[in-house]
Amino acid sequence: MKKDLNEILSAYNGEKSNLIPILQEIQSNQGYLSDGTMKEVSIFTGVPESEIYGVATFYTQFRFTPKGKKHIMVCKGTTCHVKGAPQIVEGMERHLGIKEGETTPDLEYSLESVGCVGNCARAPCALVNEEVESKITLRGVKRIFRKYKKSQTTNINKR
Numbered sequence: 540m541k542k543d544l545n546e547i548l549s550a551y552n553g554e555k556s557n558l559i560p561i562l563q564e565i566q567s568n569q570g571y572l573s574d575g576t577m578k579e580v581s582i583f584t585g586v587p588e589s590e591i592y593g594v595a596t597f598y599t600q601f602r603f604t605p606k607g608k609k610h611i612m613v614c615k616g617t618t619c620h621v622k623g624a625p626q627i628v629e630g631m632e633r634h635l636g637i638k639e640g641e642t643t644p645d646l647e648y649s650l651e652s653v654g655c656v657g658n659c660a661r662a663p664c665a666l667v668n669e670e671v672e673s674k675i676t677l678r679g680v681k682r683i684f685r686k687y688k689k690s691q692t693t694n695i696n697k698r
């Protein structure tokens with residue numbers, strides 16, 4: 540069950556040394572670190588917001604935008620990179636109108652890259668939520684978006 544911010548903070552004593560565990564727990568509960576959250580953490584710990592951002596941006600585990608309903612992680616491991624992952628990311632960015640690390644304004648899609656997902660024989664790959672997409676081509680990018688748009692419609696119809 541998800542906890543709200545006050546519930547999370549109440550488990551800590553507000554010491555600066557708890558900053559990373561606090562941020563980790565917030566992200567695990569809320570999915571990302573919002574501006575409002577950072578402000579609250581700053582008040583709670585007495586650490587200036589700019590310093591908290593400095594710490595959080597140092598670690599790639601933290602995100603500052605919510606994940607989309609369809610969270611795409613394009614593999615940028617060596618094999619996928621050689622087989623065109625950077626072009627796949629560019630194609631997805633163009634299609635979605637966002638950059639890597641961002642989420643569409645309607646919160647439908649978020650786009651990130653990730654290290655090897657263990658499917659090198661079928662590179663280049665991406666994960667859409669938990670599902671693996673393999674041997675992606677630039678043309679295949681549109682097919683992927685059609686597939687997930689369709690699956691969304693199918694899911695809505697099942698309700």
Ligand code: FES
Nearest residue numbers: 614616619658659
């Ligand atoms: S490098 Fe992409 S699956 Fe291994």
